[in-house]
Each structure stands twice: as C-alpha cells, then as structure tokens.
Amino acid sequence: MIPELGHFALILALGIAFLQTVAPLLGYQRRDAKLLAFAGSAAQAQFFCIAFAYACLTIAFINTDFSVAYVAQNAHTDLPMIYRVSAVWGAHEGSLLLWMLMLSGWTFAVSVFNRRIPAELSALVIAVLGVISTGLLLFMLLTSNPFERLFPVPLQGRDLNPLLQDFGLAIHPPTLYMGYVGFSVAFAFAVAALITGKLDAAWARWTRPWTTTAWMFLTLGITLGSWWAYNELGWGGWWFWDPVENASFMPWLAGTALIHSLAVTEKRGLLKSWTVLLAILTFSLSLLGTFLVRSGVLVSVHAFASDPARGLFILIFMALVTGSALTLYAWRAPKLATVGELHLFSREGLLLLNNVFLVVACAAILVGTLYPLVIDALKLGKISVGPPYFNAVFLPLMVPLFVLVGFGAVVPWKKGRAGETWQRLKMPALFAVAFAIVVPLALHGRAALLAVTGGLLGAWTIVAAAQDVSRRIRAKPSFAAGLASVPRASWGMTLAHAGLGVWALGVAFVISYGYEKDVRLAPNARTEIGDFSFGFVGATEAKGPNFIAQQGEVTIERGDHSVTTLYPQKRFYPSQRNVMTESAVDATLLRDLYVSLGEGFEDGSWSLRIYVKPMIRLIWLGGVLMFLGGCLAASDRRYRLAKAADRRLAVDGGTQAA
Amino acid sequence: MRYAIPLVVLAVLIGFFAVGLNRDPRLLPSPLIGKAAPAFDLPVLAAPAAADTAVAAPQRLGNAAFAGKPYLVNFFASWCAGCQVEHPYLMTLARQGVVTLVGVDYKDAQADVSQWLAARGNPYAPILVDLDGRAGIDFGVYGVPETFLVGADGRVLHKHVGPLTPEAFEHDFKPLLGAGS
Numbered sequence: 001m002i003p004e005l006g007h008f009a010l011i012l013a014l015g016i017a018f019l020q021t022v023a024p025l026l027g028y029q030r031r032d033a034k035l036l037a038f039a040g041s042a043a044q045a046q047f048f049c050i051a052f053a054y055a056c057l058t059i060a061f062i063n064t065d066f067s068v069a070y071v072a073q074n075a076h077t078d079l080p081m082i083y084r085v086s087a088v089w090g091a092h093e094g095s096l097l098l099w100m101l102m103l104s105g106w107t108f109a110v111s112v113f114n115r116r117i118p119a120e121l122s123a124l125v126i127a128v129l130g131v132i133s134t135g136l137l138l139f140m141l142l143t144s145n146p147f148e149r150l151f152p153v154p155l156q157g158r159d160l161n162p163l164l165q166d167f168g169l170a171i172h173p174p175t176l177y178m179g180y181v182g183f184s185v186a187f188a189f190a191v192a193a194l195i196t197g198k199l200d201a202a203w204a205r206w207t208r209p210w211t212t213t214a215w216m217f218l219t220l221g222i223t224l225g226s227w228w229a230y231n232e233l234g235w236g237g238w239w240f241w242d243p244v245e246n247a248s249f250m251p252w253l254a255g256t257a258l259i260h261s262l263a264v265t266e267k268r269g270l271l272k273s274w275t276v277l278l279a280i281l282t283f284s285l286s287l288l289g290t291f292l293v294r295s296g297v298l299v300s301v302h303a304f305a306s307d308p309a310r311g312l313f314i315l316i317f318m319a320l321v322t323g324s325a326l327t328l329y330a331w332r333a334p335k336l337a338t339v340g341e342l343h344l345f346s347r348e349g350l351l352l353l354n355n356v357f358l359v360v361a362c363a364a365i366l367v368g369t370l371y372p373l374v375i376d377a378l379k380l381g382k383i384s385v386g387p388p389y390f391n392a393v394f395l396p397l398m399v400p401l402f403v404l405v406g407f408g409a410v411v412p413w414k415k416g417r418a419g420e421t422w423q424r425l426k427m428p429a430l431f432a433v434a435f436a437i438v439v440p441l442a443l444h445g446r447a448a449l450l451a452v453t454g455g456l457l458g459a460w461t462i463v464a465a466a467q468d469v470s471r472r473i474r475a476k477p478s479f480a481a482g483l484a485s486v487p488r489a490s491w492g493m494t495l496a497h498a499g500l501g502v503w504a505l506g507v508a509f510v511i512s513y514g515y516e517k518d519v520r521l522a523p524n525a526r527t528e529i530g531d532f533s534f535g536f537v538g539a540t541e542a543k544g545p546n547f548i549a550q551q552g553e554v555t556i557e558r559g560d561h562s563v564t565t566l567y568p569q570k571r572f573y574p575s576q577r578n579v580m581t582e583s584a585v586d587a588t589l590l591r592d593l594y595v596s597l598g599e600g601f602e603d604g605s606w607s608l609r610i611y612v613k614p615m616i617r618l619i620w621l622g623g624v625l626m627f628l629g630g631c632l633a634a635s636d637r638r639y640r641l642a643k644a645a646d647r648r649l650a651v652d653g654g655t656q657a658a
Numbered sequence: 659m660r661y662a663i664p665l666v667v668l669a670v671l672i673g674f675f676a677v678g679l680n681r682d683p684r685l686l687p688s689p690l691i692g693k694a695a696p697a698f699d700l701p702v703l704a705a706p707a708a709a710d711t712a713v714a715a716p717q718r719l720g721n722a723a724f725a726g727k728p729y730l731v732n733f734f735a736s737w738c739a740g741c742q743v744e745h746p747y748l749m750t751l752a753r754q755g756v757v758t759l760v761g762v763d764y765k766d767a768q769a770d771v772s773q774w775l776a777a778r779g780n781p782y783a784p785i786l787v788d789l790d791g792r793a794g795i796d797f798g799v800y801g802v803p804e805t806f807l808v809g810a811d812g813r814v815l816h817k818h819v820g821p822l823t824p825e826a827f828e829h830d831f832k833p834l835l836g837a838g839s
Contacts (some may be wrong), residue, residue, distance in 0.1 A: 273661070335660045
C-alpha cells in the first residue's frame with residue numbers, strides 16, 4: 001500500500017510540475033498576476049508530493065519490504081539501520097528520486113525566499129525549474145520507477161553494494177546532488193533573464209546567494225567523495241581523474257567561474273552575457289554528469305547499472321533543456337549589451353582572467369573525458385585518457401590561477417595601481433617565498449620542486465587572502481570594532497581562498513613526500529617505510545553485523561617509541577558474495593599512516609599495502625574551508641538587508657501602482 | 659553570430675553522445691582479428707572421456723594440427739566462474755559438432771581441470787595446457803573465459819570475451835564459419 005501511495009504521489013507531482021511550467025509562462029505572456037502567483041503554490045505542492053514519495057521509499061527500506069523490486073535489490077535484513085536509510089540513494093532509481101527531492105526542495109526555497117524578487121522574475125524562475133522537474137519525473141515514471149513491485153516476493157534482499165556501506169558515502173551523494181541540482185536555480189535565473197531581457201545589478205545580487213549555496217554543497221560533496229575513495233577503495237589515492245569524478249569537477253570549475261563573474265556583473269554591470277552563458281553551462285555540465293553516470297557511454301568505477309534506453313532519454317532531455325537555453329541565448333544575448341569599459345589591471349579584469357583559466361581548465365577536462373567516446377564514435381579505435389594527460393594540462397593552468405587569487409583580493413574595482421598593490425602584497429610574497437623554502441626542508445629534509453612550488457602558491461594564497469580582512473580591521477580604530485566591521489562576504493572569500501591554499505599545500509606535499517609500498521609480510525615480520533617501522537603481528541577472524549572479516553594487526557613504531565596499532569580488514573559480505581578492503585588509517589594533520597590488507601597466504605603471511613601520506617588531510621581540510629567560506633558568503637547580511645530594502649521598494653511601488 | 663557558437667558545440671556533442679550510446683565502451687576488439695593466429699605448441703591434457711577422439715593423442719599440438727578447418731580456441735580454467743556458466747552451452751556445441759572446440763586450460767593445475775571436467779563433462783576435442791599463461795599472452799587474453807574463432811586459413815576471425823552464449827555464437831560466430839577457407 002505504502003509504495004503505491006508513493007507512486008501515486010510521483011504521478012501527482014508530474015501533473016503539478018507541468019502546471020508549474022505552463023501557468024507562469026501563460027501568466028507572463030498575458031500579464032496575468034494570478035497565473036504568475038500560481039507558480040509558488042505549485043512549487044510548494046510539488047515539493048510535498050515528492051517529499052511524501054521519498055518518505056514512502058524510505059519506509060519501504062526501513063521495513064525491508066522486498067515486494068518492492070528496488071528494495072529487494074539494495075537491502076538485506078542484516079543491513080544496519082543507517083545504511084537502510086542511505087540505501088535509498090544507493091542505486092539508479094532511488095538516487096534519481098533524491099535528485100528530484102533536491103530539485104523540488106530548491107524550487108520550494110525559491111518560492112519561499114522570493115519576496116524581494118519581482119513576481120514576474122520569480123514566477124519565470126519557478127517555471128524553468130518546472131520544465132526540469134517535468135522531464136525528470138517523466139524519466140523516472142517511464143524508465144526508472146523506484147516503486148515497481150516484484151512478484152514472487154523474495155525472502156531475502158540482495159543487499160546494498162558493500163562499497164556503499166560507509167559513512168562517507170552515506171552523505172556524499174546528497175551533498176553532491178545538492179550542489180549539482182542547486183545550479184539549476186542559477187540556470188533558471190539566467191533563462192528568466194533572457195526571457196525578460198532584464199539583466200542588471202539587482203538580478204546578479206539575487207542570483208549570487210543561490211549560486212554560492214549550490215557551489216558550497218558541490219565543494220563539500222566532491223571533498224567527501226574524495227575522502228570516501230581514499231578510505232573505502234583501498235588504493236590510497238584521493239583523486240583518480242575517473243570520468244565520473246571529472247563529471248563532478250567540471251560543474252565545480254564552471255560554477256567557481258560563475259561565482260566570480262556574477263560578482264563582476266553585480267558590482268560593475270559588466271560581463272552580462274558571459275555570466276548568463278556560464279550559468280547555463282554550469283547546470284548543463286551537471287546534467288552531463290548525470291548522463292555520463294547513468295548511460296554507460298564511458299567506463300567508470302562509478303557507473304550505475306546502465307541501460308541505453310535510459311541514456312537515450314537523458315540525452316534527449318539534455319538536448320532539449322540545454323539546447324533551448326542556448327537557442328534563447330543566441331537570440332537574446334546580443335541585447336544584453338554591456339556599458340562601461342574594463343581595465344585589465346583592476347579587480348574585474350583579474351576576475352575575467354580567473355574566468356579564462358577556470359573555463360579553459362574545465363574545457364581541457366571535458367576534452368580528456370570525452371576523447372575516448374569521440375574516437376570510438378568516429379571508429380578510430382579504443383583509447384583511454386589517464387591521469388598523465390589531466391595532470392599535464394590541469395596543473396600548469398592552476399599556477400597562474402593561484403597567483404591571481406592573491407591579487408584579486410587586493411586590487412580595487414575599476415582601476416588598480418601597481419605601486420599600491422606592491423605595497424600591500426610585498427609582505428605576503430616574502431612570507432610565501434620563505435615558507436616555500438623553509439617548511440619542506442624543515443619537515444622532510446629535502447626541497448622537492450613540486451613541494452616548493454606548491455608551498456609558494458599555497459602560502460601566497462592563504463596570506464594574500466587574509467589581506468582583505470586585515471585591511472578592513474586596520475581601517476578601524478580598535479581591533480574589536482574592526483573585527484565587527486568585516487562583512488561575512490569578506491570572511492567567506494578569505495576562508496574559501498585560504499581553503500584553496502591549504503588544498504594546494506596538501507596536494508604538493510602528498511605528491512612530493514608520500515611513500516607507497518606493497519610488501520608481503522609473515523607474522524611478526526617488520527618493514528621500514530620512511531621514518532616509520534611497520535610490524536605485522538598477524539591476522540585473525542572478526543565478525544561484523546553483516547560481514548565476516550580477516551583482521552590484520554599492524555604495530556607502527558618511529559625510532560624507539562610506538563606510534564599506534566592499526567587493524568585493517570578484509571571483509572566478506574555473504575549476502576552479495578563480495579569481498580571488500582577496509583583500510584586502517586592513523587591520521588594527524590601532518591601525516592597519514594595507511595595500511596590495507598591484500599591477499600592472505602597459506603603460511604599466515606599477507607600482502608600489505610602501506611602508505612605514508614604527509615599532509616593529505618589538508619586536501620580535505622581545504623575543501624571544508626571552501627565550504628565554510630561559501631556558507632559565510634551566502635549568508636552575508638547584504639543579501640538580507642537588500643531583501644528588506646527591496647521589499648520596502650516593492651511596497652512603495654505597490655502603493656504607487658494602487 | 660558568435661552567440662550561436664555554444665549551440666553549435668552542443669549539437670556536435672549531442673551527436674557524439676547519440677553514437678556513443680550504441681557502442682559499448684567495455685568492448686575491446688582484438689588486434690589479432692584478420693591476422694594469423696599466434697603460433698602455439700602446447701602439451702595435451704590426458705583428457706577423461708574426450709568427446710571427440712579423432713585427434714589421437716600426440717604429446718604436443720600446434721596450429722598446424724588444426725589447419726584446413728575452422729576451430730574455436732576457448733581459454734578456460736576450473737577456478738573461473740564464467741567458465742561454469744558457459745560450460746553447458748559448450749557441451750551443446752560439442753554435441754552439434756558444428757566446429758572443432760579446442761580448450762586451452764589457462765594457468766590451472768592439470769589435476770584440478772581433470773576433476774572439473776570429469777564432474778561436468780568434456781566438450782573439448784583436445785585440451786591444451788597453458789600452465790604459465792604464455793599462449794594466453796600471445797592471444798592477448800584479459801581474463802577467462804575468452805573464445806577465439808580461427809578460420810580454415812589460420813587467421814583469427816572473431817574474439818568473444820566472457821561466457822559464450824547461444825546468441826553470441828549464432829550472431830557473431832556462425833556467419834564467419836564459412837569464411838577464410
């Protein structure tokens with residue numbers, strides 16, 4: 001009964017989504033305020049329908065109702081409760097429902113926080129979101145119904161893929177989707193601006209917090225995914241340039257560019273058509289990610305059980321959504337003419353440069369990701385593009401970007417002066433140089449080129465980022481008054497840029513000073529890696545709720561004193577007859593000690609994979625700092641103040657009109 | 659005009675995706691197709707109850723022994739799950755006698771394979787033993803089971819990865835059986 005209710009709620013949501021699209025568009029054409037106002041109610045009703053359907057599926061999982069095919073494929077009576085809840089998005093159908101929940105949630109938020117936005121614009125935004133909703137709901141109901149019944153009902157389910165039974169993964173997809181889907185709001189704002197032809201500073205100010213919020217979730221989602229891959233895949237790496245990783249990274253790069261070009265559009269009224277194009281591209285790249293994961297056109301560790309029919313549907317959907325937005329762009333964008341001139345040595349000029357580097361990096365990754373597909377489609381052979389390509393194109397593009405970040409926070413709008421900039425930046429530059437030479441030598445005794453470069457860029461970014469806040473504080477008589485005067489947006493920018501610097505430090509040090517070793521150790525044998533000595537005590541059997549494990553014991557010593565003991569596991573999940581590697585990690589900010597079990601041999605010895613990863617935590621810490629920076633920037637008082645001011649204006653306007 | 663560039667790029671991409679949807683990125687065509695099968699000379703397994711005793715048991719067999727008629731080279735092992743899946747169909751094929759079935763026991767102890775075949779039946783005319791996997795490397799085997807069709811003239815006509823299915827045999831192998839003679 002409950003699954004049927006969920007199914008019915010989805011059908012109802014489809015009807016509402018259709019009305020949510022058509023009514024506001026008609027209202028806009030006929031200048032009918034009632035039809036325009038319908039948009040918000042429809043968005044809210046749709047959200048409740050989808051939240052209801054989502055709750056129905058979750059209940060089916062909690063009760064392990066195996067009469068629902070999707071539950072039978074992804075749950076088991078031994079599955080712990082937290083993974084029953086997260087199993088809802090463990091495979092294609094449910095993750096699509098989660099996508100829909102996010103989309104309707106974002107639309108709901110637009111309908112609630114829209115009071116400062118002209119009714120016309122907000123209705124059009126909701127209508128555009130309705131188009132996306134309609135398409136995805138059709139997709140779900142026609143090809144991927146999560147509520148499909150299974151008969152005869154199996155006594156036991158096939159269980160959730162053990163790879164997904166990890167806390168990192170339980171929260172990685174929802175945050176990632178929040179980001180992906182969140183860019184739909186920026187997309188909708190862009191399309192609405194193209195329809196109305198009105199694109200001004202106010203439009204950019206309305207769009208900015210939505211974009212920043214989506215971006216910060218995407219940042220966190222990617223960070224969590226990287227952390228999960230490190231913990232769960234057992235390869236000890238944090239990024240693999242896998243097509244699906246790239247699929248999440250491309251919207252991130254485009255979204256980062258969008259955040260910065262929106263700032264220029266708001267402050268200076270420049271780069272209008274470029275901003276609109278970026279907003280369209282960012283969401284289109286999110287859709288592309290969805291397509292790549294679910295259609296099976298590329299080989300990836302992440303690919304869902306793929307099905308060409310589903311692939312075809314998403315492809316047509318993507319062609320329609322992106323195609324119509326770009327057609328509208330080709331037609332209307334020429335009218336978004338920009339007034340005012342742009343000096344290259346000004347904040348807007350530097351932001352434009354930053355956009356160029358970000359978009360080129362994004363395009364390079366797109367080319368690398370799609371190249372195998374294109375070569376195959378042209379029947380020129382089968383190839384794959386690996387990390388060497390991506391590292392070779394991506395890293396050099398990042399160097400000028402990092403240099404720019406430092407300038408961006410210091411050079412003023414309109415026109416910068418070289419002398420003044422030098423005054424402000426000479427100390428950060430000096431500090432960065434000192435840091436880059438001293439820290440690698442002090443910590444590791446040798447200066448690797450990459451570590452020095454990374455140290456230089458990372459330290460430069462962090463210290464230069466702090467310039468904006470410190471200048472604002474110094475401008476006030478007392479430190480406390482100064483601190484209070486710094487707006488959240490400034491803190492946000494500083495924190496996000498510092499996060500970028502922290503990330504760069506982590507990357508450079510891990511690559512330069514990491515050790516990796518595969519060894520076969522008999523019980524009570526030792527091996528030396530870097531400064532550490534790893535002793536293998538032996539492996540014994542251990543039992544978990546739904547798995548049986550071989551658990552190794554590894555004692556780690558440095559010099560004469562013991563550091564820690566690690567217990568890596570090799571788990572066997574009987575329900576899926578699947579073997580999983582559960583690595584054990586001892587982490588501090590300065591280094592990770594990582595051990596995972598390979599194969600056991602008859603004499604009691606095991607092959608072990610041992611890593612010493614200096615500063616790898618900084619990579620994720622950087623991601624978290626960027627996320628926090630996004631939180632601060634999106635919640636800046638200016639947006640709320642502007643809200644009140646706009647409302648007053650709207651009320652005044654209303655009285656005048658009346 | 660320049661505002662229409664993104665649209666054009668999109669159209670091109672969509673075109674490639676549409677073509678890509680109908681192609682399987684996991685398919686790895688063998689570079690051997692159309693070329694002479696790699697030379698092999700392998701010891702013969704003392705087969706329990708061979709289905710076809712026409713090839714009497716010299717100690718070793720090479721390409722020359724099979725020339726003149728198309729034959730299948732099936733890499734298998736007793737430790738491989740996919741081989742269990744395709745085994746019943748191989749038995750059917752052997753009964754139909756449409757093509758000579760050469761089994762290559764890949765990196766597997768002779769005793770294990772003999773026991774495995776004794777329990778399930780032996781579809782292979784001769785079984786060759788590739789204990790160190792050298793023949794597998796020459797043929798470019800990624801994993802067992804893999805099946806190659808070698809024509810009467812000794813050229814590789816087709817490669818199938820994974821368990822051989824009736825559909826795959828009818829669709830990919832049968833039309834080629836007459837070729838290369």
